[in-house]
Amino acid sequence: MTTYRVIVIDDEEVTASAHAQFIRERPDFEVAGTAYNAQGAIAAIKASFARKTPVDLLLLDINLPDRSGHEVAKFLRAEGLPVDVIMVTADRDASSLRTASLHGAFGYLVKPFTLEHLGRKLDSYSAHRGRVPDTGELDQAAIDSFFHRSEDETRDLPKGLSQETLVNIVETLSDHDSAYSAREIADRMTLSRVTARRYLEYLHASRRVERRPRHGTPGRPELEYAWRG
The missing domain is CATH 1.10.10.10 (Winged helix-like DNA-binding domain superfamily/Winged helix DNA-binding domain)
Known part of the structure; x- marks a missing residue:
């Protein structure tokens, strides 16, 4: 079974801890780290690639104390890092959703949400990644x-x-x-x-x-x- 590495990023430590613990209990995911601000998130992402154990997915809060989560997603694209993102936010504004989409976000979870909802999003991500192998040529289907x-x-x-x-x-x-x-x-x-x-x-x-x-x-x-x- 393929295991996907996740960094959990949330300005609330209790929330980050709860989400990380939930992810640890899933056999197809492992927690590669937690961060509570954008600076810590970017440092954790860089470290994962430096260790040759790159992160696959960020569970990324948009409302971070130092910079927006959108800026973290923008950093990924600017650096060409193949990391997927599930945005987490209490913001229901349409412009925020559009910005997340433009930055390539896989999903968008609006607080408050249940662990069941998070689990469904992770299931969807795992199924999405499983559709295509990491190497080799693909046909149109x-x-x-x-x-x-x-x-x-x-x-x-x-x-x-x-x-x-x-x-x-x-x-x-x-x-x-x-x-x-x-x-x-x-x-x-x-x-x-x-x-x-x-x-x-x-x-x-x-x-x-x-x-x-x-x-x-x-x-x-x-x-x-x-x-x-």
Whole structure:
């Protein structure tokens, strides 16, 4: 079994310790270190490569005391280091999500989240890495599988919907216990409300989400969508 090395980076030591302990209990992951600020994170990353035991994944808090976690991700890209990132933050701002995506983040976990949600994200990462070997040549099917772009995945999507956006919406819904309206998804994904509703209705039609009226709001009841889990 392949083991992926993780550095846990969070400004709250208790949180970092809890996440590190959870990761240690998984057979396919090991903790390569912890850090509580950007300077410590960059030092730990550099040290892992200097020791010839490079880290594979960062569990990276965006809100660090000295520099933003986005700056750490930017450092990775500038140095050409092959390290994946799962961003962790309490920030629900769409611009932060877009910045994380531009820096190549594999995933985005919004605090507070449960260890179950973290586990699902790690499962997803392990499956993603397992799709492609570390060496050798690949055919188009293997490349498409790695980038979540197989023909089977895209063939049944209604015209105008993209697999990339669908994957992002699915990750948002599946990583949280909350239900979301089309308006809330539109705000998170920088989509129009009509477009967000089309994605949510597609997921509802394929029985991947539940749809129900949201009560307690003034005016016409708003529909909300929750992951079936």
